[in-house]
Amino acid sequence: MNSKIKSVVRSVHSGIGDLFPSMKTDAIRRINRHPGLSNALRSAAGIEPIENPPEDEAPIGFVKAVRQDAERLTKGVVVREARKLVNQPWVRNSVLPVLDHTPRFRAWLKRSVFEPPKFDGQETCVGAVRDLSRQGLIVYGVLSSLEQRGDD
Amino acid sequence: MRIAIDMQGAQTSSRFRGIGRYTMGFARAIARIASKDDQIFLVMNGRLGPGIDAIRREFSGLVPPESFKVWYAPGPLAWTSQNAHGRRAVAEKIWARFMESLSPDAVLCCTLFDNPGEELIAAPSLLPASIQTCAIVHDFIPLHQPEVHLANAAVAEWYDSRLEELKSAGKLFCNSEFVAQESKERFPEADVTAISTDTSEVFRPLTDDERAKGGLAECTPVAGRFDGRPFILYAGGTDERKNLRTLIEAYGALPPEIRDAHQLAIVCGNHPESHRRVVHMAEKADIPGRNLILLGYLDDEDMRTLYGSCELFVFPSLDEGFGLPVLEAMRCGAPVIASNTSSIPEVVGLDEALFDPTDADGLRHKLEEALTCESFRQRLKDHSARQQEKFSWDASAQKFLERLREDAGQPHPQADAPKPSPLENPEDLFAFCRELSPDTRGLPVQTADAIARTFGRPGLRRQMFVDISELCHIDAGTGIQRVTRSILAYLLKHPPKGYAVRPIYATSDRPGYRYAHRYMLKNYGFDDGEGDDYAVDFSSGDMFFGLDLQSCIVPQQGVALLRMHRHGVRLWFVVYDLIPIQFPQYVHKGNEQIHAEWLSVITRFDGALCISRAVADDLRAWVKKNAPERADGYDIRWFHLGSDIKNSVPSKGLPASAAATLSAMKNRPTFLMVSTVEPRKGYAQALAAFELLWKRGADVNLAIVGKEGWNVKTLAERLRRHPENGRRLFWLKGISDEYLEKAYDAASAVIMASEAEGFGLAVVEGARHKKPLILRDLPVFREIAGDSAFYFDGLRPDDLADAVTRWLALDAEGKAPSSDGVERLTWAESARQLIQRLPL
The missing domain is CATH 3.40.50.2000 (Glycogen Phosphorylase B;)
Incomplete structure (x- = not known):
């Protein structure tokens, strides 16, 4: 039973967090103002408890958080779709010349879509299950099952 | 061992x-x-x-x-x-x-x-x-x-x-x-x-030539800081352990005539606080500002110049594990005095060169002696030359290896044998993951990725990843896709020895490359055994081969490529041309920059295989001018393309009008042009030239095979509405390879009027069909066709019209150059050449 609660709390926590990070941060900061409630949830999720509300963590504000997440989501969708689109030859041939007339939008699109990689950045591991290799998925399966068993 | x-x-x-x-x-x-x-x-x-x-x-x-x-x-x-x-x-x-x-x-x-x-x-x-x-x-x-x-x-x-x-x-x-x-x-x-240690090989005495050239004066970071007086040198930190304070006090206490005859140069990094500290110490020691030279970080070559030029090197540290600056100075032939504590005496190796670092007055005496007594300084110099010989990396490594060999092979009865990769069998993997699991909470994806990449997929043969991103995404049907299909087909049938050929692709919205499992199964009936489009499992020794041109995706996947490269995968790319950079007027605005970004990414890796020697030369010039200099150089090679359409996985199908068109082409001399209709290809000049010819009464056909490209709206409209369209002018758009073969057969000659080309597939395809060639005089066409073609110059319509007229006259006399001498590789030969020239 306990493990089911943990897995529900974790999935809600990470699922919502991925989609609405500002709202998640806002909610956590609000909850952290009440250490009793915060620690009960932390205990359910298997996270270390806190002693006092963190001093430098004021809530973002619900409206501001919603606006930030909406902007992030919209930008994400636009960038993702634009990346797909610009790889279509007909787009390159017909739409891109039109963008020459809107230099600022074109510059923003170029920055967002064609941003070259930062080559000297630190190496990181893959962050999403779908980006794991076949071997990675096998290892992931074992680690996940162990984590689940550990909860039991 | x-x-x-x-x-x-x-x-x-x-x-x-x-x-x-x-x-x-x-x-x-x-x-x-x-x-x-x-x-x-x-x-x-x-x-x-x-x-x-x-x-x-x-x-x-x-x-x-x-x-x-x-x-x-x-x-x-x-x-x-x-x-x-x-x-x-x-x-x-x-x-x-x-x-x-x-x-x-x-x-x-x-x-x-x-x-x-x-x-x-x-x-x-x-x-x-x-x-x-x-x-x-x-x-x-x-x-x-x-x-x-x-x-x-x-x-x-x-x-x-x-x-x-x-x-x-x-x-x-x-x-x-x-x-x-x-x-x-x-x-x-x-x-x-x-086992001792050694310095970088950079540190060695200045040569007579270097001294004659000016030594310090040639050392840019310090030039102008020295006023010609001899100088005492210190290099190191400014913290208490380094004991710089004692050196400054001792220098300040020197008799003014000796002190002022020598500057004190301190190399102590770039931190402003360090510099402030040193200035404060110097002020307390009443050292005139003109006597003190504070220098920030210097590279080894500049340090060598300083060591080789100083009157005396002083190292007053209280505590060292070795004291590398002492050995560096000795290597460069500097006279050295240093403290008598910790490891420093064994590096210096001369009692009279040592001083008590806690005794400023003692150091002052030693400084005075070294700066005024020429014979003492000469002894120090001579000793430096002898002492530095005792240190060498090879000697240290030899001691290390000897010690290991003494114990090598000694049995350890209670020791476990080293474990193999945990991915070798499921039980091992489970046990290893269980060992890690207390600490992997919240990190299963990252940990799984790290383990998979660290140990690699067991049993996997060395892979040659062939990037077919564009083909996979949409077969744009250009010459480049024909190259991709043809080479890929050969590589799949005849993989290079020791490699499994694995087509892969990337998209712009997901990080990393994936096996093109679904595409290959659907289009080639080729099962790579992966079961789905999984992210690639790569190992050291694999090769990434960028066969398809994807100038947008490659820069976006730069990090994924770099990750492979750092793991030991060699990355090679096919370079088809540098036209967007050389002739930006012929491509979309912005393509020049996209192509340059693509080149700047691919030239960070191992090498490029260009489709002609001319492109290789262009790329070498670009790399020389634009890419950062690399000690290992960037490997640029070339190969030639094939021309047998039937072995390029050709598309099939003839439209209903094909028979009539082909018949009309056979009825009179037909000049065939094959390539996408775009400004660079010279179609506008060719159309105007044939209008001139028709006007002059020449009864000839112009046949164009190629889809409508960019920046040719007016020309396309002219072609469509041309009164000769369908009579003596034929524009065959988006036709199958089968139809193209027949068009070649029906033609009398092939014209390539392009102002720039990476290769010019139509040249070799025309030659394969034994058609005479009329080519613009470009280096790449000379490389491919040599004397087996008729060349023309000039961008005016009558330049080409006159050339065609001259060619018709030669042809009538049977003197038109035959294309028999053109090297006509099949796609199989082309792919074999490619494999030979890749460092597999």
């Missing part, structure tokens, strides 16, 4: 400091003097990418490519990172298991101490006793001054944990007798050997 050297000391930010130089110099010496039977592994932390690049460059040619080994862990791993304990525990276990999986006789950690803010991970305590675990001990300075170095509780805890790891190492190798003695005192049970 199999020796695994942990190279992290040369990967963290310490790679620019002493630890990095030590790791690099010592490992190079081991690799250099190891016997043929020895196998050296350079083991690197995959999270410290720029360091991997530097190590690969430094050891290129010295060790075989399979000696480079990379392991990964989820991060951040710095001791100072939040909640790093669990991640560090995971990383240490992966590090240890990876070391074990190499089945080494010995593991050498060139440093176990760096700085708690670095991601250095090494845990000799986790290695089995059957492996000789060795660690280099550089010093115990933090333990000598705990109030300075270990005042912070977290740092003290970190240092203690590192000391525990050092204690667990089976063999300790020290860079001085002094440190060896202290190691024995601190760890009485330890097996301790002093």
